[in-house]
Amino acid sequence: MRVIHTVAELRQALQGERTTTFVPTMGNLHDGHLSLVRQAKGFSGPVVASIFVNRLQFAPHEDFDTYPRTLAQDCARLAPAGCDLVFAPSERELYPQPQGVKVVPPPELADILEGAFRPGFFTGVCTVVAKLFAIVQPAVAVFGQKDYQQLMVIRQMTAQLALPIRIEAGPTARADDGLALSSRNGYLSADERAEAPALARALQGLAAAVRAGGLQDLSALEAEAQQSLTARGWQPDYLTVRRRADLQPPTSPAEPLVALGAARLGRTRLIDNLEF
Numbered sequence: 001m002r003v004i005h006t007v008a009e010l011r012q013a014l015q016g017e018r019t020t021t022f023v024p025t026m027g028n029l030h031d032g033h034l035s036l037v038r039q040a041k042g043f044s045g046p047v048v049a050s051i052f053v054n055r056l057q058f059a060p061h062e063d064f065d066t067y068p069r070t071l072a073q074d075c076a077r078l079a080p081a082g083c084d085l086v087f088a089p090s091e092r093e094l095y096p097q098p099q100g101v102k103v104v105p106p107p108e109l110a111d112i113l114e115g116a117f118r119p120g121f122f123t124g125v126c127t128v129v130a131k132l133f134a135i136v137q138p139a140v141a142v143f144g145q146k147d148y149q150q151l152m153v154i155r156q157m158t159a160q161l162a163l164p165i166r167i168e169a170g171p172t173a174r175a176d177d178g179l180a181l182s183s184r185n186g187y188l189s190a191d192e193r194a195e196a197p198a199l200a201r202a203l204q205g206l207a208a209a210v211r212a213g214g215l216q217d218l219s220a221l222e223a224e225a226q227q228s229l230t231a232r233g234w235q236p237d238y239l240t241v242r243r244r245a246d247l248q249p250p251t252s253p254a255e256p257l258v259a260l261g262a263a264r265l266g267r268t269r270l271i272d273n274l275e276f
């Protein structure tokens, strides 16, 4: 497995290659990332993973400075998972000038849910992903379904910019107790880690309540789910049921639905979702 730090070297290494499968990451890899790499291995062509902590998608009060940078450890895990090439540019390499050109996703999808609590987040994500797509020029890119809204935003960006890239979703990897794997789980204390699966359970409860009772009392069910977490010491941003098609509030229980949640446990903000 090669590790490449510059755009020029990467272009050279992938010259003429039309079947690359790409797994973009911010590093600090866990088994969920490795499952995306293994999924990528199932397509033909080389697998390229990027490791880049993208300043553009962090608000000033967020954890950009403290986000774990663990390149050697990440590479040691990527090679046995089947990754062929790691692209790990410096900030100066990816953003040699202040990034004035940005990719702004549509507000009806990007300014709700995560975007409402993290303004500018999806513009930061789209800008770096579009730039990485331009550099790697993959045929396929694999994104985790744990970041449900991000996956939808990337799909829409790719479609609307007519990028010739197939976007594949990787199922959420979970610990035995149901906690969705996330790089930020590493911030949890032992007590918080024991409590953390309550977010997935709250979403399961919300989905079960909607399945049983329909959408009539949806706001009350959502408020109840949030209160159940608040009572356990969480600070929820949202626990909600949306249409899978566009993440808008559902109008019929016959529509494919997804329960989405984001909540803070101590200093750690966790997100999760459940299609039902």
Ligand code: PAF
Pocket (backbone or CB within 6 Å): 024, 025, 026, 052, 054, 057, 125, 128, 129, 147, 150
């Ligand atoms: O999901 C992530 O790790 C990041 O948002 C991504 C897609 C690598 C862009 O920085």
